[in-house]
Every structure is written in C-alpha cells, then in structure tokens.
Amino acid sequence: VPNPYTPLAYLSPEQAYQTTVTNYASVGALAVLIWDILENGVADYHLFKSRFNISLIAYFASRYVAMGATILVLWVYLQIRAPTGHCLAFDKEVNSWCPLAITCSALLFFLRLRAVYNRNRIVVAIYLALWFGLLVAAILIPLGVIGGALGPQDYCEDVFVSNTVSIVQLTPLVYDTLVFVAISWRLCRISSVEPAGPRETFQVMLFGKHLPTFAKSILLDGQLYYLTTLLAGVTVLILTYSPGVPGPLRTLATDPYRVIVNIMACRVYRRTRMGMIR
Numbered sequence: 001v002p003n004p005y006t007p008l009a010y011l012s013p014e015q016a017y018q019t020t021v022t023n024y025a026s027v028g029a030l031a032v033l034i035w036d037i038l039e040n041g042v043a044d045y046h047l048f049k050s051r052f053n054i055s056l057i058a059y060f061a062s063r064y065v066a067m068g069a070t071i072l073v074l075w076v077y078l079q080i081r082a083p084t085g086h087c088l089a090f091d092k093e094v095n096s097w098c099p100l101a102i103t104c105s106a107l108l109f110f111l112r113l114r115a116v117y118n119r120n121r122i123v124v125a126i127y128l129a130l131w132f133g134l135l136v137a138a139i140l141i142p143l144g145v146i147g148g149a150l151g152p153q154d155y156c157e158d159v160f161v162s163n164t165v166s167i168v169q170l171t172p173l174v175y176d177t178l179v180f181v182a183i184s185w186r187l188c189r190i191s192s193v194e195p196a197g198p199r200e201t202f203q204v205m206l207f208g209k210h211l212p213t214f215a216k217s218i219l220l221d222g223q224l225y226y227l228t229t230l231l232a233g234v235t236v237l238i239l240t241y242s243p244g245v246p247g248p249l250r251t252l253a254t255d256p257y258r259v260i261v262n263i264m265a266c267r268v269y270r271r272t273r274m275g276m277i278r
Helices: 011-039 039-050 054-081 087-095 097-116 123-146 163-168 171-189 200-205 211-239 248-250 254-273
Strands: 144-147 156-161
Touching: 011 039, 011 054, 011 248, 011 254, 039 054, 039 254, 054 097, 054 163, 054 254, 087 097, 087 123, 087 144, 087 156, 097 123, 097 171, 097 254, 123 144, 123 163, 156 171, 171 211, 211 248, 211 254
Parallel strands: none
Antiparallel strands: 144 156
C-alpha cells in the first residue's frame, strides 16, 4: 500500500518524475516573474503615480494577475502535499485566473494597435472583436479542466483536460500574430520613402528601413516581443501535440509561456509609456 503521506506514490515512478519536473518548471517561471516585478519596481512605482487610464489599469492587472495565476497553479502542487480535498471546486478557482492573465496581456497589445491606427475605426473595431473572441476562448480553459482526487486520499490532480484547452492556450499566439502584422503593415505605410516593390516593403517591415526613428523603435520593440513569444508558443505547441511526449510533460512549458508573454508585453508597454522609445 503506498505511503499516504507521499501522494506521488499513487503514480508510477515515471509519472511521478515527470510531474515533479513540470512543477519545477512552474516554480522557475514564478521565480522569473517575481524577479522581473522586483527589478522594475521603481518604474512601476512611477507609473502608479502617473495619471491612470485604461492602458495603465490593463498593465497592472496583467502584471499581478499573471503572478497570482502562477502562484495558484503552484498551490495545486502544494495540494499534492496536503490532503485538503474539494479538488473539483479548487481546480476551477485556480484555472479561472488563466483567462484574466491571458486577456490582460493581450489587451496591452491591442491598445498598442489602437494607438497606431488611431484614426481607423474599422481596423480598431475588428481587432477589438478579436480581443473579445480571445476572451471567450480563454474562458474555455477553466471549463475544460476537471480536478479530482489522487488516490484514495484528498490529494488533488487534474483528472481530465479537454483537447480544447490545449488549442485555446495557443490562441494568444494567433492573436499576437495578427496584431503584429497589422502594426508592421501600418508602420510600413508611413515610411519616409515609398517602397518600390515587395523587396523594399519587406525591408521596411523587417528592419524598419526609411522609417522615422520613433516608428522604427516601435517596430523593433514589437518584433522582439513577437519573436520571443513565438518561440515560446511553438515550444508549447510541440510539447502539447507531439505523440512521444508523456502526459505530465505536455504542460511543461505552459506556465513559462504565460510568464514570458506577460513579461514581454509589460516591457513593451513600460518602455513606451515612460518615453524610453525615441
């Protein structure tokens, strides 16, 4: 009979090891997020003292909701070490933070697009509708994960994760791609020299050639954000859908991905808001 004080004993040795590795990845992601918050604490303080608007509210919400979501996910790991029970309700509460973390970070990118397309209400309306679509999709995350008891005790684990959840977790990557392309195209159109053909258009969109200094900085900052989140998103995609990856390891990169998106989105906003992009 497994030791009731060692709940991982109810798993096979391979599953126990894989679950522990995944938990360590979440711990590392939380550590990086807390480090980033502390490192930029002075900048956040100056932002907090400035005039509040919807973008600043979205910034702080994204910042601390993401941290809260990661902490709660790690609390599930603590649940494995303490038989508290109520797994179904607790699992829903934990995963309910995920839509907030995802949509707040995406809202920062949308507000960036709105600033670039400030006189084009049609484009802004389309991307606002896409953001609401992202919100609806993110709500499916807590609905698609069901918690249950691990073994005969009150230890908790995810007993069912819908395939929809894996797909929904990558919708921010699709949304970011659409926003990034739209912003890059708009900046390309305000180039000081009209691109002569596809090659010059590509050079403007990729390197910011012939763009004003401020517009070029916005473009390159957005490229850094998108490239980083793209690599993280592709990693999540590979781990999730590779048939050779064991179940517990499929979520290995999920928390690090959310943290990377949050850090990069907040970095881009903070640099723009504080006039660090010139």
